[in-house]
Amino acid sequence: MRFLLVGNYGEENLGDEALMSYFYKQYPSVNWILLSSAPKRCSEYSRFPSGFRSFFKFSWIRTIFALIKSDGIVFGGGSLFTDVESSKACLIWWIQAFWAWIFRKPIILAFQGIGPFKTKRGEFLARWVVNHSTYISVRDPDSYERINSWGLDKKVIQSFDPVISLIEKKEFDLTSNNVLIVIPRRNSNTEFKKSLDLLLDSNRWSEVIILSMQPKNVDEMKLCNDLQSSIKIPSKIIPTPTLIDLVNNIQKGSFVITQRYHGAIAAIALGRELLSVPQENNDKIQSLANLLREIPLNNRRQYLNELVNEAESSLGEALSKFSK
DSSP states (O other), rough: EEEESSSSTSSSOOHHHHHOOOOOHTTTTTTEEESSSOSSSEEEOOOOOOHHHHHHTTTTTHHHHHHHHEEEEEEEEEEEOSSSTTTHHHHHHHHHHHHHHHOOOEEEEEEEOOOOOHHHHHHHHHHHHHHHHEEEEEEHHHHHHHHHTTTTOOEEEEEOGGGGGGOOOOOGGGGTTTTTEEOOOTTHHHHHHEEEEEHTTTTTEEEEEESSOTTTHHHHHHHHHHHHHHHOEEEEEOOOOHHHHHHHHTTTOOOEEOOHHHHHHHHHHHEEEEEEOTTOOOOOHHHHHHHHHSGGGGGHHHHHHHHHHHHHHHHHHHHHOOOO
């Protein structure tokens, strides 16, 4: 089996890199051809161009030959089809799907987040991709309902983010009871700061650990430093560029406050108390909060793993079916 694997890879974002690792680990019989924004190895290929600069590099010509020789294209997890943070996002991913459609290759949407949308164009492009897909699983109830509202007569499997299956459950360390873990985004808002202040006012914590999941991002490190300067108890900033780093550092605390989606997933997998603070138009954090509201802390991981397992099995069958 030979499939192109498409996602927001190459951006040094922990969540996207963890998703890439999931597909390599869970489906080792597939020869994955990774499409990246910054190919680093000979096994990685450039994405199809969405602008003049990327077009005239002509590195995408190699990708066309890889697509022709492949069995199809897999959009591997993440909230790709939304224009909330970038007006170009839906166009970028539509172009990847359009090339697959031209060469009559199956389009597979695996563990995707679909929407929300600020523009009609973004919704139109996402809807086109969904309508031309041969397999669809989504990672949250909002995406599931959004696709069904389009009336496309497509089977959609509601699943969850598969990164949770990569995280080994650890025994709770009682020495971490008084440690608060803080995981911001580079653009965390005043609501996040207010929620953090309320937790700090409880006087429950002996230490605060701030985790940066994009430590090479200047804006995120500035925000982490600003947060640390406002905290009156002992605190430190720890870069967490990999999933292993994230898991190891979350284990040092008992309570996690985050605006990072995969920070929340790691906290759930490790059985930590969690406060996920939604951002304006951040559909995935709000959807996660809604999903967990009625599920007891001790049952969350099992429930979410069951959702992943169903889609995992059906995706394996789909990959086998569409291979030559």
